[in-house]
Amino acid sequence: MQIRPARPADGSRLATLFADIAAGTAFIPFDPDHAADAAQRLSGASAGHRALLLAETAEGLLGFVDVQRIAPSPALRDGALLEVGVLSRARRAGVGSALIEAAESWARREGMTRMTLFVVASNWRAASLYLRRGYRFEGLRRAGYRMPEGMEDEYVMGKAL
Numbered sequence: 001m002q003i004r005p006a007r008p009a010d011g012s013r014l015a016t017l018f019a020d021i022a023a024g025t026a027f028i029p030f031d032p033d034h035a036a037d038a039a040q041r042l043s044g045a046s047a048g049h050r051a052l053l054l055a056e057t058a059e060g061l062l063g064f065v066d067v068q069r070i071a072p073s074p075a076l077r078d079g080a081l082l083e084v085g086v087l088s089r090a091r092r093a094g095v096g097s098a099l100i101e102a103a104e105s106w107a108r109r110e111g112m113t114r115m116t117l118f119v120v121a122s123n124w125r126a127a128s129l130y131l132r133r134g135y136r137f138e139g140l141r142r143a144g145y146r147m148p149e150g151m152e153d154e155y156v157m158g159k160a161l
Contacts, residue, residue, distance in 0.1 A: 001062065001095065003102040006045055006052040010061075014038035014054075017061045017087070024088040026148055027123045041066055051106040055086070055095045062090040065099035067106060070116065079107035079161075081117040084126070091125075100133050104161055114160045120145050121153040135159045 006014060015034040022028065045052040050068030054061055063086035070078040081103055086095045107115060118141065119126050135157040143151035 001098065002056050003053055003098055004056060006042055006054050006064070008042055008046065010054065011035070011038050011042060013061055014042070014052075014064070017054075017064060018085070020087055021063070021085040025085075027120050027126065028083055028085050044068065050082075051103065053099060053102050053106070055090075055099055062087055063095045063099055065103045067103040067115075069110065069112065079103075079110070079112035079115045081115050084129075096129050097133060100129075104159075108161050112161060114158060116156065116158045118144065118154045118156060120147070121155055122147075127155060127157070130157050133159070 012035070015038040018034040018037055022034070041050070041052050044050045050066060053065050053067075055063040063084070065084045066082045068080055068082060070080045081100065084096050084099050084103075086099070104115060115135070116138075117130065117135065119130060121140075136159065137155055138158045139156035141154045141156060144154035145152050
């Protein structure tokens with residue numbers, strides 16, 4: 001498996017990856033227009049405001065991580081791990097951990113000293129992954145995420161880099 005930056009030529013493959021991941025989870029807030037979502041993320045990555053990294057094998061894309069600086073101020077050295085998405089068939093195989101490690105490396109190179117993320121309270125699989133990677137619970141956002149069943153709380157998790 002290779003972790004690499006997304007390229008503009010990945011647009012259609014990225015849109016397909018988003019659609020396939022979205023079909024298997026309600027925990028990632030994809031834009032229903034997957035092609036537009038992919039184009040917007042690729043544009044931000046090209047501008048240097050974020051890193052959009054892909055996990056890939058010879059069989060194709062397995063997952064992504066989208067990470068960006070919380071604020072452009074040099075005084076604020078936080079990064080935000082916005083999303084990690086892995087195809088259901090590739091879960092529990094180290095793909096998520098490899099993507100998080102690559103995002104943290106990018107953040108360190110960009111001068112960030114910590115990462116912050118949000119995880120839906122009922123998504124214990126993701127919370128467990130983040131705990132294993134050294135993230136800790138730092139707070140709770142009440143009714144911070146819209147699920148098909150209604151609003152759900154989100155945990156704030158963080159890690160010093």
